[in-house]
Amino acid sequence: MDHDSREARWERRTDGPLTAASLLFLATYAVRVLAEPSLSEPGRITCDVAMLAAWAVFAVDYGVRWRYSGQRLRFVRTHPLDTLVLILPLLRPLRFVKAYERVKRRRGQPRLPLYGRVIFYSGTSALLLGFASALAVYHQERGAPGANIRTFGDALWWACSTLSTVGYGDATPVTPMGRVIAAVMMAGGLALLGAVTGSFSSWLLQVFSREDDERPPGGTPGA
Structure with a gap:
């Protein structure tokens, strides 16, 4: 064994x-x-x-x-x-990135259901990571001198703009620990969103490849 x-x-x-x-x-x-x-x-x-x-x-x-x-x-x-x-147990949603790596290593078997699961789990994990990061940043920032993240609503807005890579800059952490959390969230968010977009692209390529394989030899679209 x-x-x-x-x-x-x-x-x-x-x-x-x-x-x-x-x-x-x-x-x-x-x-x-x-x-x-x-x-x-x-x-x-x-x-x-x-x-x-x-x-x-x-x-x-x-x-x-x-x-x-x-x-x-x-x-x-x-x-x-x-x-x-x-x-940092709040970062556990990042472990779903490993599922994406396992899908990429699979050979020989149909992978469409696996890609669908990776997209679902990675998207859900991104949401959980954003919520957890908003909680952690709010915990660190509230009451800090010069902080502009004063409510949990501010923290959620910051998490959404950070995860989406928009980054308006109207809400930013000012404490050292808050900035560490922000850096980890940016790296983790990119990894999870990369898993979603990568799996979706691979799924589309596999669908198109399957359609080409099923098309009769010499056939033309619409024939």
Whole structure:
């Protein structure tokens, strides 16, 4: 039994629980940030415990895949995205970029359903990344001297303009951590949007190629 197959089976089995843990982390973080002024002390503790439990699930997953890979310390270098997600769980939507890479490596089998799933998952991940980044930036910027992101609505507007690469510049982070979050979001957003556009282009090319293959020899369009 090779290590790659064990790691692949582990990833398939844990995909659902890890997705649930990601949603739990995002939901409790949203409550922690948006309801902070009126959140009671028991409520804060509950949110913190839930976030810590979700992070523990990510840590266990990372440790198991590290062991199954058999790469020891090289695992950290060969899985930079997984390491980044472990440090910053809000970036877990970026792991869907790996699905795009798997589709590109497939050979021989029809890939249209896979491309559709990559487009759906990457688009959804971009939305989740934007929401998570808006929460994180709002958490850092509110109340900061000279900040122009004062409400969560401002943070959402900033996230939309940043993800779409428009960048109006009317709302920008001023704190060091806010700018770090912005830089990570720009890089992650480009990766996810690249997966969407790349998969859509490949899907169109495959459709056109299939139509050419099915066209009778010597036939003409409309004949």
